[in-house]
Amino acid sequence: MAISDFYTLNKHYKTRIVPHIKDSGGEPLRALSVGLDLLENKKVQAIIGLGTSPEANFLAALGDKAKVPILYLSGSPMLSTEYPYPVQLTQDQILEFDGVASIVESFQRTNVILIYEQGEIISNLADSFQEKNIHIAHKSAISLSATDEQILVELHNLTSSTLQTTIFVVHVSPSLVSRFFLNVKRLGMISKGYAWIITDKTMDLLHSMDSSVLIESIQGALGFKSYIPPSNELHNFTVRWRRKMHMENPNKEMMELNVFGIWAYDAIWALTRAVEKVADKISQTKEQNAASIEHNRLS
Incomplete structure (x- = not known):
């Protein structure tokens, strides 16, 4: 939809981007394999990805070696400092973590227990608590593949x-x-005396989960979610998206458009503009080089 909308409004553009859709399955090594395939066999000039922090860091190293920009729809705090080629399209995680710390501070609590996914980088979250003089009493890293028994033990x-x-x-x-x-x-542990806060890592994908299971499991917790201000453009796009999804999947339960879909739409628009600008610069450089060669020949 983003590609169609953009080029409908910009028919004068000389360049066109062609998407190659791949699923990493949420596995870092699979993401690395998919990235290599896209670079070596498809000769892609950019990669847009949504994945976990380990996936992001694998692809960041790959993009750095191939000198190909990697556009991320999910945040990883190490990307901006370690590698020059990744571009994070979402809001800075520090903004959310500062908000979480402010909520904890408003409860007049002095301790937190931090539960995070194994492989996730949480240094920014820890820094936000430290700035508010909130002590992390315990950190617990849980594997994505953890069994119920392992979760209960933890x-x-x-x-x-x-x-x-x-x-x-x-x-x-x-x-x-x-x-x-x-x-x-x-x-x-969800009763009086316990307080639970869930970050946008879960809340931004809320609508992709089974609603009955979700409501039963997190009832009573406070969640943080990315916010996109309402606008006529967003409303019109959402209506068109729902219509398109219903036409393509008439028997499937309609899910809400999540924030990643909106970021992906914007990412495509940003990428199409960048590709056109780069193509213009290359064309101008070639023309200047050709003119220089002709001048030297005539001299």
Whole structure:
């Protein structure tokens, strides 16, 4: 839709981008393999990706070596400092983490327990708490493939170190959060005396989850979600998107357009403009070189 809309409004553009859709399955090594295939066999000039932090860092290193820009729809705090080629299209994670820390501060709590996905980089979140003089009493890294038994063992470890003034901050993927909170509920940890905050890592993909399971599992938790101000353009696009999805999948339950779909749309527009500008510069350079060669020949 982004490509069609853009070139309908910009018919004078000399360049056209062609998408090659690949699914990494959420696995870092698979993402690396897919990235290599796109670069070597498809000869792509840019990659737009949505994935976990380990996936992002694998692709960032790949893009750096190939000197190909990698546009990310999910944040990884190390990308901007380690590699020059990744471009993060979302808001800075620090803004959200500062918001989480401010909420904790407003509860007049002095301790938090931080639960995050294994492989996730949480240094920025820890810094936000430190600036508010909030102590991280315990950190718990949980694997995306953790079993219910492993989650229960970790929760038992957390209850033994939990203070009355502690808030739990959960920074994990949607595929893990439902199972995690169902086990939290089994242990009676969603009740008076417990406070839970969920970051946008889960909340931004809320509509992709089974609603009944989701409501049952995280009822009572406070969630942070990316915010896009309403506009006529956004409303019109959403209506067209729903119509298109219904026509293509008439028997499928209609899901809400999430923030990543909107960011992906904007990413395509940004990329098409960049490709055209680069092509213009290359064309101008070639013309200047040709003119210089002709001048030298005539001299």
